[in-house]
Amino acid sequence: MKTAILRRVLSAVVIFTLALSLSVIAYADDGDFRTLDEIKDSGVINIGVFSDKSPFGYVDENGDYQGYDVYFAERIGQDLGVDINYVSTEAANRIEYLQTGKVDIILANFTVTEERAEEVDFALPYMNVALGVVSPEDAVIESLDDIGEDDQVIVISGTTAETYLVKNYPDIKLQKYDAYAEAKTALENGNGAAWANDNTEVIAFAIENPGFTVGIPSLGSADTIAPAVTKGNDTLLDWLNEEIEALGEEEFFHADYEATLLDTYGADYEDTLVVEGGVAAGTDAAAAND
Amino acid sequence: MDFEAMREYLPLFKDALALTVRIGWQGVLLAFLIGIACAIIQHMRLPVLRTVAAVYIELFRNTPLLVQLFFLYFALPKIGLRISAELCGVLGLGLLGGAYMAETIRSGLESIAPIQSESAQSLGMTGMQAFRYVILPQAVSRSVPGLIANVIFLLKETSVFSTVSLMDLMFTAKDLIGMYAKTMECLTLLVVFYLIMLLPVSVLGSLVERRLRHAEFGP
Incomplete structure (x- = not known):
């Protein structure tokens, strides 16, 4: 009986130590x-x-x-x-x-x-960048206030557009994707009212895809890449x-x-996009913003 | 570990759990319905329907859920058929699961030697009675472990839902990591929440399995 209890205690200790060392390794990996x-x-x-x-x-x-x-x-x-x-x-x-x-x-x-x-x-x-919003020509979103209660805005998980909207427009419903290709297809299919992303990206999308237009060319702070x-x-x-x-x-x-x-x-x-020699005009503004 | 951050993320994970469980169980239910229907069709050897079921089973067992979701969500709208993301999730799970369930139930039915049915009928039972009182109880008890494994498998498959913009547990964790880079915290929460969802299924499943063994071996 005693050895059984001892065994249990011992195995608990071993498991605990293993778990601990695992988490230490996870941190050391940083x-x-x-x-x-x-x-x-x-x-x-x-x-x-x-x-x-x-x-x-x-x-x-x-x-x-x-x-x-x-x-x-x-x-x-x-x-x-x-x-x-x-x-x-x-x-x-x-x-x-x-x-x-x-x-x-x-x-x-x-x-x-x-x-x-x-x-x-x-x-x-x-490179310089700001956010932009692209939407279908027949229902252009020119201000984030145009977005209806039931409308969803497409964003890509892990982008600055997502963080910006979560922080500043918590009421806007987001439809999140984890890859660019999927977000673009979703916009083409009309799954969302608009797509918010880096303005460089949405401008390129509107140029390549007739029927879409960039209603909000610049949003949020001027940032750099x-x-x-x-x-x-x-x-x-x-x-x-x-x-x-x-x-x-x-x-x-x-x-x-x-x-x-x-x-x-x-x-x-x-000249708007390129940053030469690491000197961006908007660097200070970007740091002060947010 | 930043416990403050973990507490902040908790509501998001709860929402994700609710969504995952809701879609997951609807999908599992659909899978059972499809599975039973297909298994009966195949067991009764109904003409035409049998071929349809066979094609369906092979089609969905041999393509990944990810591909099926892509097809439902991104390809169908191109021909004018738009399905909401949630319905895609339910349909995807149901169709994939249905194929697996059908095979599990069918193999349970087929594992009962035909001589049992013949013996029952020679004792005066009708074909339906033999099926109901002799074959079915044994077949069910043999299928149950496989069916429970299928349920757990299907609930875990929800982790590819991110592709159709459903905020399931996996996507919620990935999304938070992308925004706030608290990797350890988010992944720990993720594991805990998957366990919350699946451990009860697993434990209940074992209980049911043991209980149903009685059908085969008696108390």
């Missing part, structure tokens, strides 16, 4: 990253990009990654002298992928926000910042725009 030298030694850098967000990060008909983000990623690989392993990511996974060391850099149209900056380290920005690395990965962060500053001298991101975005947006948006 700071998992590769330094600049480790990346160079391995000869491969892992970069997280979108695979369904044309024209910023997408896979073309030949199966190759293309877009504004990818054009920059290619240059990073070239200047580091390493091969690139592209890792396809979804909006909601971007922080996770960095924290678990699945990627070294996230270059997936990642908007700089205060909440995110607590979890990852952002390098200097390379920057590469992100795992929190505390200073060697890689410093290198990225120097790289972005140096690329400013050759107007690299203007060339990037002309190679990847010109077809979609035309020349009008070039």
